[in-house]
Amino acid sequence: MISIKRFVYEPGEHELEKASNSYVMSLVAIIGGLPFPIINLIATLAFYVGNRKGTYYVRWHCMQALLSQFSVFLVNTVGFWWTISVILGYESISNQYIAYLFTILLFNAAEFLGTIFTAIKARKGVHVEWWFYGDLTNLICKP
Amino acid sequence: MRKLIIQGTGMVAVFLFTWFALSEVNWMSIFKVEKLTKATEEKLGKTIWDWFNHSEKEIKDSEIFNTVDSLLTRVCASNDIYRDQVELHIVSNAEVNAFALPGNHLVLYSGLINSAENESELSGVIAHELAHIEMEHVMKKLVKEVGLSVLISMSTGNSGGEIVKEAAKLLSSTAYDRKLEKEADLRAVDYLINAGIEPIHFANFLSRLSETQPDIETHLEWISTHPESQRRADYINSYREGKPLEEVPVLANGTWMRLKEYLNNLDDNF
Structure with missing residues (x-):
C-alpha cells in the first residue's frame, strides 16, 4: 500500500518541513473534522493552495495529501448524511448502516496511520508514494 | 494510466x-439495537398514554371492550400479528378519532365506533391503525416532527409536560404524510382480506364521513386528519378489486347493535 522511492532530486531542509506539514495539516483536520467531513478537505486544500508555488517536492506531497483526503471525504460524506437521515427518522439503523460506519472507521484509521507514517518520513527526506494516490499524483503534479 | x-x-x-x-x-x-429501541418506544408510549389517561375517560366496560377486542383479535390472528403486543384503549369521546401511539397503543374514540355502521367499517379503521403500528410509522412520524433527542429525554422522564402534550397532540390530531397513509390503507386492505372482512366497507366509511364533514367538522377528527378521504376510498376500492375473499363474520348476530346500545348508555351516564 505504501512504497518508499527515490525522488527526482534531493530535497532541501526547508522543503522537508513543508512537505511533512501537508500531512500534519490533514491529521489535525481529521481530528477536528470527523463529524464534518468537508473540514478535512478544506484544510488540506487551503494548505495545497498556499504552497502551489512551492518547490516540486512540497507540491508533490501536498497533492498526495489532498487526493487521499478527497476519497476519505467522499466516503465520510455518505456516512455523515446517512447518520443525519437516521437521526431525522428517514432511515432506520440497520446492519448495513453499522457495517458502513465500521468500514469508514477502518479506512479512516488506515488513512490516519498512513498519514502519520508519511509525515515522519517526509520530514526525514524519505519519499513515500501511496498505492494509487502516488501514481495519480505523478500524473497530475509535474516538475 | x-x-x-x-x-x-x-x-x-x-x-x-x-x-x-x-x-x-x-x-x-x-x-441490542432492537431491544433498546423497543424499550425506548414502550416508555415513550406509556408516557404519552398516561397524559391521555389523565385528560380522557377510558372505557373499561367488558361488554364494549370485548366486542371491539374480538375485531382486533381477528385482524391480528389472520395476519400473524401477536395480539398481546397491542394495547387497545377505548376512550369516551364524541370525536370521530382513532390513532396509534408508540409502544403499540391503539386508541379508539367512542365517537368513531358510533359513526361506524357495521363491524367491518370499524375493523377497517382498526386494520389501518394496526398497519401504522406494524410499519413503524408512529416512531418515524415522531422522530421527524419532534426530534430523536427530545424523544429519548421523554422516554427517560427528563422532559417537561409541554413536550409530552405536544407529542400526544401530534399523534392524535395531525396526519401522517400522504405516502405513509396510502401504505397503511393498502396494508389494511390486505389485513382485512386475510381476516375474511370485506374492505369495501372501510372505503364506504371514508366516503360517507367525507360527505358529512361540512356539517359536523369539529367532531370528525379522524377524517380531518386523514385528508382526501374520497380519493383514499377510490384507491382502496381499486386495490381491493380482483382479490378473492371469503367473508367470515366476526361478531355473532346482534352483538354489533348491542355494542352501540352499551355505548349510548355510557354516553348517557357520563
Whole structure:
C-alpha cells in the first residue's frame, strides 16, 4: 500500500518541513473534522493552495495529501448524511448502516496511520508514494 | 494510466468488499439495537398514554371492550400479528378519532365506533391503525416532527409536560404524510382480506364521513386528519378489486347493535 522511492532530486531542509506539514495539516483536520467531513478537505486544500508555488517536492506531497483526503471525504460524506437521515427518522439503523460506519472507521484509521507514517518520513527526506494516490499524483503534479 | 485504473478499481472493490463482509455480521443483535429501541418506544408510549389517561375517560366496560377486542383479535390472528403486543384503549369521546401511539397503543374514540355502521367499517379503521403500528410509522412520524433527542429525554422522564402534550397532540390530531397513509390503507386492505372482512366497507366509511364533514367538522377528527378521504376510498376500492375473499363474520348476530346500545348508555351516564 505504501512504497518508499527515490525522488527526482534531493530535497532541501526547508522543503522537508513543508512537505511533512501537508500531512500534519490533514491529521489535525481529521481530528477536528470527523463529524464534518468537508473540514478535512478544506484544510488540506487551503494548505495545497498556499504552497502551489512551492518547490516540486512540497507540491508533490501536498497533492498526495489532498487526493487521499478527497476519497476519505467522499466516503465520510455518505456516512455523515446517512447518520443525519437516521437521526431525522428517514432511515432506520440497520446492519448495513453499522457495517458502513465500521468500514469508514477502518479506512479512516488506515488513512490516519498512513498519514502519520508519511509525515515522519517526509520530514526525514524519505519519499513515500501511496498505492494509487502516488501514481495519480505523478500524473497530475509535474516538475 | 491502465495501472492507475486497475489500482483505483481495486481500492473501490476493497472498500465494497469490506462493507459487504461486515454487513453479514448481525450488528443489530450484538448491540441490542432492537431491544433498546423497543424499550425506548414502550416508555415513550406509556408516557404519552398516561397524559391521555389523565385528560380522557377510558372505557373499561367488558361488554364494549370485548366486542371491539374480538375485531382486533381477528385482524391480528389472520395476519400473524401477536395480539398481546397491542394495547387497545377505548376512550369516551364524541370525536370521530382513532390513532396509534408508540409502544403499540391503539386508541379508539367512542365517537368513531358510533359513526361506524357495521363491524367491518370499524375493523377497517382498526386494520389501518394496526398497519401504522406494524410499519413503524408512529416512531418515524415522531422522530421527524419532534426530534430523536427530545424523544429519548421523554422516554427517560427528563422532559417537561409541554413536550409530552405536544407529542400526544401530534399523534392524535395531525396526519401522517400522504405516502405513509396510502401504505397503511393498502396494508389494511390486505389485513382485512386475510381476516375474511370485506374492505369495501372501510372505503364506504371514508366516503360517507367525507360527505358529512361540512356539517359536523369539529367532531370528525379522524377524517380531518386523514385528508382526501374520497380519493383514499377510490384507491382502496381499486386495490381491493380482483382479490378473492371469503367473508367470515366476526361478531355473532346482534352483538354489533348491542355494542352501540352499551355505548349510548355510557354516553348517557357520563
